[in-house]
Amino acid sequence: MNRIIGMNSFMGVKLKPLEPKRTTTDEIDHREYQKQYNYNPFRDKCYSQEKIRNHERFHLIQHFVAELEDKNVYSTRRNISGTPFGNVEKVQNDKVYALKKMRQVSTSDDIPKSVLHEIYMLRKLRHANVIKLFSCCVSKCEKNYRTFYLRMKLGKCDLDQLMFTIEVQFYTDEIKILALSLLEGLAFIHSKGIMHRNISPSNIVVTNQGVLKIINFERACDYNENGPNKKKPKRFNKGYNAPELYLKDINYGPGIDMWGAGIIVMEMFVRQRLIMGEGSLEQLNNMARLFGKINIRVYPKCNELPEYESYEEHVYYTKYPLFCSFLTLWVPKKIYKLIKSLLGGMMKLYPPDRLSASDTLKCPWFEMSPPPEKNVLSLMGRIPVSMSATVKSS
Structure with a gap:
């Protein structure tokens, strides 16, 4: 029998009060993560490599995301926060690049759709007056989450x-x-x-x-x-x-x-x-x-x-x-x-x-x-x- 919220009785029968749901430590950590990063897993789907291969558009960039770079191979020179285009880091390896922070998801999840969407657009639009995308990087974070970055050409x-x-x-x-x-x-x-x-x-x-x-x-x-x-x-x-x-x-x-x-x-x-x-x-x-x-x-x-x-x-x-x-x-x-x-x-x-x-x-x-x-x-x-x-x- 489904209960109606706010009712104390149903058909003359007194209902037993509902017990509060117990929240586990993992759920609390996940809520804090969602609140901090404003992440909605239902809004941003994650795609496995198999799903990318079968997607009508994303299969074109399968080779690009097959092996993700480790973000830690780049040394951060400067964090640039509060820009209109998101959080950006100025990093250096053999050359100087810009790392654009995209999404943070659980390590059990695959590549978010929003990351694939921008990669697809930038790989399709190769032009002298469109920013050049070099690779997609990933960095493991605390609490079993990982962050996706796009490595692009640096703008002055x-x-x-x-x-x-x-x-x-x-x-x-x-x-x-x-x-x-x-x-x-x-x-x-x-x-x-x-x-x-x-x-x-x-x-x-x-x-x-x-x-x-x-x-x-x-x-x-x-x-x-x-x-x-x-x-x-x-x-x-x-x-x-x-x-x-x-x-x-x-x-x-x-x-x-x-x-x-x-x-x-x-x-x-x-x-x-x-x-x-x-x-x-x-x-x-x-x-x-x-x-x-x-x-x-x-x-x-x-x-x-x-x-x-x-x-x-x-x-x-x-x-x-x-x-x-x-x-x-x-x-x-x-x-x-x-x-x-x-x-x-x-x-x-x-x-x-x-x-x-x-x-x-x-x-x-x-x-x-x-x-x-x-x-x-x-x-x-x-x-x-x-x-x-x-x-x-x-």
Whole structure:
């Protein structure tokens, strides 16, 4: 007979009080571990080598995870905590690398799905402007747990530091190199049927050689170019989320990456954050101030989206958007029309109207003299000593 919680009797029969469940020492240790590392075993499945071989995607990286490296062969030079892309260690063996801490699981468990997902994405996306993955490492911890790490190329600093450090001066040619590198990386990612979904300055690093690299593919996912993409509209980066994510459109696509990239390129010119805000409402008002308010005329069928009524009620109307005014103040007159056309196409409010990454590469700005180089070594040479002491890794 099943008992109903809170009942003292059932059909006139007095029920015996339930005895409290006895908790073993192992269960207490496991609860402390879950609380400390915020790990949910039901959310992150673990895969054995046999299951990896039979998986429709993960079997492609079976050879990569067949033999996991021992993390202890690398000597830790510095722990870098609190970065937007997780806990990272700067380590050295024959060369200097970055170890990104992924998951901690029981030694009886196999490889977590989240680790396999990022390995799969990085192995599939081999490009000069995508961070390079070398191997997957594992380290045994106390209480019969082990931690997984990804060994990747080291980045000197992220784009967020470069853009919003007053002492670092940007020249137009350097902005062109960084913008072109970012768009070439996105064009390659999208050509593989993948959208990053987390494009922001903190997820873009520049190496010691001055080469831009896109990092952090934990949120990346496949998309269908010719059909509906019913994905949960999550907002990952405050200030770089596309309008369709705020309106909770489940059929979004790679246009969300193009919106974020457009905001980044514009911020490189104006050197200030454009759409930052404490909450969604403030961010939407900042967006309307720059690009105008969303309505049926500029965004067909927007009134059918779940959050449009709330948007219509709380976001004020801006008669004259400030997008062109910002560009007039900060963009050189010689390239003003080209930049206006490029950024205006990348940040259309209606997603199907946005330029694709491959289309942006045809912009005449990238063909103007002098031709863009492949790195920004000159910019890296101007990083102040105070900033070098706090550089981040990828």
